[in-house]
Amino acid sequence: MDLRVDLPYETRDAGNFTWIVFRPIFFCYEKQGMSITVLDCLMQKLPILQKHGITHIICIRQNIEANFIKPNFQQLFRYLVLDIADNPVENIIRFFPMTKEFIDGSLQTGGKVLVHGNAGISRSAAFVIAYIMETFGVKYRDAFAYVQERRFCINPNAGFVHQLQNTKL
Template sequence: IGPKIVTVIVIFYLQSFKLYAQDKELLKAHNITHILSIHDNAAPILEDIAYLCISASDHSKTQHFKDSIMFIHESRMKGEGCLVHCVAGVSRSVTLVVAYIMTVTGRGWVECLAAVRAARPCAGPNLGFLRQLEEFENTELAQVSVQVLNRIFLCLNEASVQDNASVK
């Protein structure tokens, strides 16, 4: 686990420990405006940062997949960075990152986890989380992907309406 934030995909970051989530200069340098924090004592730390805090240990995360996916996607739609972190940056946060990548790419969990591991070799969700990713792929992925696409189209439509209003 290195002392730097790992870029998984552009404007989307994965890291361990909340020390990085407290470094204002590092966050600013990466244009990080959103932090998804998942650990037992998850709580907002800095002002001017949007937080999704999930107070959870290494147990079921599927209940948090949709909210996490939408939170990450909100930052990406704005062209801003999102830091996803847990305590070690190995299991909990990686699981949510993989679920997000599955949703926006339509790829399976095995392929998405391999992509995360290419950027962060220590990524290794526990066996329970791997089962949850498989369950998500088989039962909820298509529905959540449609919801993300609907949000994209809604944002594009709102931007188009604003552009048309400014032309008049």
């Protein structure tokens, strides 16, 4: 399958995920419907998102990132935008119910979800970990290991980790 756009990239299969690595940014597509990624410019990735059938996008940003992490294609994708600072004191638990509902709704209708933030390391990883914990009833360490096997550089901040470890999802 040729996924080339006008950017250097490489692909690697990793279990249920196909990683598409752009230099210097990363994109991860999960074959079973959910993705975690960092996309610094969705405008350049539209052909790839369309080719992979992405239908829903969770855009996680803080207020100061709103000018460049934003819903660029509202006519093509359904968005959930979460304004969350990558700060250990940020209460992310309050966003989990709406995030799970958004993901479940997409997957139930055959959609595919992309979860992205500025770096794809802390906030987006925390939300994917939370979704896996709640959906499959696993502990934080198991959900973290599952996601890290597919995106090696995840590193939710200490406050997010504490919340995930101490909240029954």
